[in-house]
Amino acid sequence: MKTRFLSLILALxxxxxxxxxxxxxxxxxxxxxxxxxxxxxxxxxxxxxxxxIPMTETDGELDYSWFEFPSPTKELCIYTTENLRxxxxxxxxxxxxxxxxxxxxxxxxxxxxxxxxxxxxxAGKGPDLVCxxxxxxxxxxxxxxxxxxxxxxxxxxxxDPDFHKEDFFxxxxxxxxxxxxxxxxxxxxxxxxxxxxxxxxxDEGISSDDLLTYxxxxxxxxxxxxxxxxxxxxxxxxxxxxLSQFLDTSAIGFIDYGNQTVSVDEDALHKLIDVCRxxxxxxxxxxxxxRTFSDMMAGYGQYMGIVWRDFLFVNQFDKPLQLANNxxxxxxxxxxxxxxxxxxxxxxxxxxxxxxxxxxSASPNQMxxxxxMTILLTDEIQTGQDIDARGWYSSxxxxxxxxxxxxxxxxxxxxxxxxxxxxxxxxxxLYDRINRGSIRPAILQKYIxxxxxxxxxxxxxxxxxxxxxxxxxxxxxxx
Amino acid sequence: MSNMKPRFSLxxxxxxxxxxxxxxxxxxxxxxxxxxxGITMKMSLTESMxxxxxxxxxxxxxxxxxxxxxxxxxxxxxxxxVALPCILILSLLIAxxxxxxxxxxxxxxxxxxxxxxxxxxxxxxxxxxxxSDLGVVNGVLENLGLHAADWTGEQAFWVLLILYLWKNTGxxxxxxxxxxxxxxxxxxxxxxxxxxxxxxxxxxITLPMIAPHTRFILVISIVNLFKSFREAYILFGDxxxxxxxxxxxxxxxNFINLNYIRLSVGAALVxxxxxxxxxxxxxxxxxxxxxxx
Numbered sequence: 221m222k223t224r225f226l227s228l229i230l231a232l233x234x235x236x237x238x239x240x241x242x243x244x245x246x247x248x249x250x251x252x253x254x255x256x257x258x259x260x261x262x263x264x265x266x267x268x269x270x271x272x273i274p275m276t277e278t279d280g281e282l283d284y285s286w287f288e289f290p291s292p293t294k295e296l297c298i299y300t301t302e303n304l305r306x307x308x309x310x311x312x313x314x315x316x317x318x319x320x321x322x323x324x325x326x327x328x329x330x331x332x333x334x335x336x337x338x339x340x341x342x343a344g345k346g347p348d349l350v351c352x353x354x355x356x357x358x359x360x361x362x363x364x365x366x367x368x369x370x371x372x373x374x375x376x377x378x379x380d381p382d383f384h385k386e387d388f389f390x391x392x393x394x395x396x397x398x399x400x401x402x403x404x405x406x407x408x409x410x411x412x413x414x415x416x417x418x419x420x421x422x423d424e425g426i427s428s429d430d431l432l433t434y435x436x437x438x439x440x441x442x443x444x445x446x447x448x449x450x451x452x453x454x455x456x457x458x459x460x461x462x463l464s465q466f467l468d469t470s471a472i473g474f475i476d477y478g479n480q481t482v483s484v485d486e487d488a489l490h491k492l493i494d495v496c497r498x499x500x501x502x503x504x505x506x507x508x509x510x511r512t513f514s515d516m517m518a519g520y521g522q523y524m525g526i527v528w529r530d531f532l533f534v535n536q537f538d539k540p541l542q543l544a545n546n547x548x549x550x551x552x553x554x555x556x557x558x559x560x561x562x563x564x565x566x567x568x569x570x571x572x573x574x575x576x577x578x579x580x581s582a583s584p585n586q587m588x589x590x591x592x593m594t595i596l597l598t599d600e601i602q603t604g605q606d607i608d609a610r611g612w613y614s615s616x617x618x619x620x621x622x623x624x625x626x627x628x629x630x631x632x633x634x635x636x637x638x639x640x641x642x643x644x645x646x647x648x649x650l651y652d653r654i655n656r657g658s659i660r661p662a663i664l665q666k667y668i669x670x671x672x673x674x675x676x677x678x679x680x681x682x683x684x685x686x687x688x689x690x691x692x693x694x695x696x697x698x699x
Numbered sequence: 700m701s702n703m704k705p706r707f708s709l710x711x712x713x714x715x716x717x718x719x720x721x722x723x724x725x726x727x728x729x730x731x732x733x734x735x736x737g738i739t740m741k742m743s744l745t746e747s748m749x750x751x752x753x754x755x756x757x758x759x760x761x762x763x764x765x766x767x768x769x770x771x772x773x774x775x776x777x778x779x780x781v782a783l784p785c786i787l788i789l790s791l792l793i794a795x796x797x798x799x800x801x802x803x804x805x806x807x808x809x810x811x812x813x814x815x816x817x818x819x820x821x822x823x824x825x826x827x828x829x830x831s832d833l834g835v836v837n838g839v840l841e842n843l844g845l846h847a848a849d850w851t852g853e854q855a856f857w858v859l860l861i862l863y864l865w866k867n868t869g870x871x872x873x874x875x876x877x878x879x880x881x882x883x884x885x886x887x888x889x890x891x892x893x894x895x896x897x898x899x900x901x902x903x904i905t906l907p908m909i910a911p912h913t914r915f916i917l918v919i920s921i922v923n924l925f926k927s928f929r930e931a932y933i934l935f936g937d938x939x940x941x942x943x944x945x946x947x948x949x950x951x952x953n954f955i956n957l958n959y960i961r962l963s964v965g966a967a968l969v970x971x972x973x974x975x976x977x978x979x980x981x982x983x984x985x986x987x988x989x990x991x992x
Contacts, residue, residue, distance in 0.1 A: 338957065341748060341957060341959070359955060359956065363956040366958070367958045368748045368749035368750060581747075582748075582749065667938065691941055694766065696938055699949060699953060
């Protein structure tokens with residue numbers, strides 16, 4: 221009898237997965253890669269009654285008029301991975317605007333952040349707002365978005381009369397989207413501007429127009445290596461560094477997160493990797509620009525690398541003022557400075573998002589979190605500056621530029637006036653070329669290094685490495 | 700006084716005492732296994748991390764349709780299918796060999812358990828040196844004029860199998876030796892008198908007599924098979940070659956990406972399979988015991 225009973229349980233147990241596998245029920249997976257289907261997630265406001273999300277699509281635009289803002293509460297708990305000045309400045313203004321709300325900010329290191337988030341999410345709890353580095357904190361922010369742990373911000377933004385998408389680099393904000401839902405809000409972005417000189421380009425037979433297209437740019441980089449096999453392409457940079465920099469700006473897509481499939485532009489990736497291959501060094505000490513760097517530390521500026529023709533581009537400046545300064549110094553050396561941005565594979569300019577904010581779905585204080593998030597996007601915060609102990613101006617944004625379009629121009633105008641350097645205004649025109657945004661999943665870079673770098677070091681052919689990379693990606697995408 | 704009826708019968712008293720003694724263990728079991736398991740099961744039936752909406756078996760359906768899960772399940776079963784017979788046969792053969800000359804090979808007992816107590820990281824480091832692209836094995840192959848193999852790629856399955864066998868065979872040998880010791884020697888003597896050969900003695904006396912031990916060794920081997928993921932993870936990373944991508948890779952990677960719904964589904968499915976396997980073994984035992992009665 222006992223054996224029969226056990227056999228019955230066994231049969232049922234083994235049959236269950238088969239029955240489930242045969243289930244032909246529709247799946248509602250979130251879509252990515254620019255598709256328009258929405259992924260319904262439920263914020264505490266959204267699932268108040270029925271749990272259903274009444275979302276209709278009219279003329280390609282999703283209608284969120286059904287949405288009602290949740291009631292404000294008295295608490296706001298924020299987790300952040302570093303002492304982000306932009307966040308603390310925003311929180312100060314929030315406290316001034318809403319003095320009855322108790323604001324609690326936890327500064328955590330990356331590991332603490334991940335551990336705490338994991339444990340609290342599992343328990344259905346967690347912070348009301350997370351504000352963190354977009355690349356380091358989550359191995360793949362888009363994968364995290366697919367889990368539904370973040371609230372869709374679109375219903376808030378679409379119903380907020382004070383929010384105007386056109387005030388921002390819209391394409392950069394869209395980097396926080398999965399399908400038609402905006403799960404993370406970009407706060408700060410980065411566009412690495414490269415400085416060279418017209419004379420340096422002329423010496424290499426490269427025209428400035430070559431640098432405007434992806435193909436032209438990658439070919440120019442490789443040609444420079446062929447002319448000067450011992451030189452670096454940029455001021456500093458290991459193969460890994462070039463890879464991360466070009467991955468940020470190339471806008472090469474890898475995964476369609478919605479469909480859990482791989483979609484890589486092999487040709488574009490191959491070109492990018494070929495640049496890394498050209499400048500491959502076995503050890504960092506092989507860097508030929510080391511002399512320039514030491515000299516720079518001894519009192520010269522990085523621009524001298526251009527004058528000495530030690531490398532083609534200076535790539536170490538994040539702020540318009542630094543660029544303008546070095547342009548002036550380069551001009552003093554008799555060179556004509558030229559600024560450019562590494563184009564993406566669509567021959568446009570992609571900004572990489574460096575800092576994001578998101579509201580966890582489980583948060584009971586979403587209204588407060590949303591209010592703080594909108595404060596972080598105001599011109600006051602995006603252009604904000606402190607004066608540090610040395611009496612120098614220091615931006616609230618740590619390494620990048622504002623995601624608010626007018627704030628970029630405001631910063632440039634302010635600095636131009638303050639330092640009497642009209643060139644800074646011209647730099648704002650370069651940022652106007654931004655027409656795409658990206659958040660690079662750090663894990664993809666890891667897989668490229670793991671699978672494709674044997675090609676950069678010349679150990680294995682491209683096809684073998686690329687196939688291995690595709691296999692890894694396919695597994696990763698379908699997990 | 701002596702006529703006073705006790706408040707509880709002896710049976711009830713025993714039951715209360717038994718319950719009190721087992722309560723700490725039961726409470727621990729409930730707190731650390733039963734309740735989390737219940738939460739995991741509940742989570743596997745909800746829509747997403749941000750929603751507690753009940754979606755039935757939809758998540759199971761999604762996971763079972765996922766290429767990664769299918770590959771992981773296929774590889775796990777394949778590894779089970781190859782590794783379990785290998786380790787059982789190998790360890791039984793070694794045990795039989797040692798049993799016949801136990802004194803002579805006594806030192807091997809220590810030697811065989813040695814891999815189990817070695818730190819995993821040093822074991823993995825050793826295997827990396829031996830099986831890397833420029834490692835010892837490829838060096839030997841090239842010296843013999845053969846092509847070097849990609850031990851971290853296409854051949855990774857065999858590296859993992861060797862690692863598993865190397866690490867766990869010794870322990871199984873010790874268990875088999877204990878089992879062989881429990882077989883009464885007079886059975887063999889009687890069989891010899893009847894003219895039974897080595898093979899007959901093995902199949903008619905040894906294997907039936909050590910069957911209960913074998914089942915235990917089988918369970919231990921299955922447990923150790925699941926543990927071999929640790930080595931696979933350290934050796935080949937979170938996304939290894941497709942030949943050794945296993946269920947634990949699937950679960951671990953979903954944990955890293957905070958996808959607890961898929962992790963819960965994976966855990967529930969693994970539980971079902973283990974439950975089925977253990978049930979099968981228990982069923983076999985009951986059948987055996989019924990037969991003996």
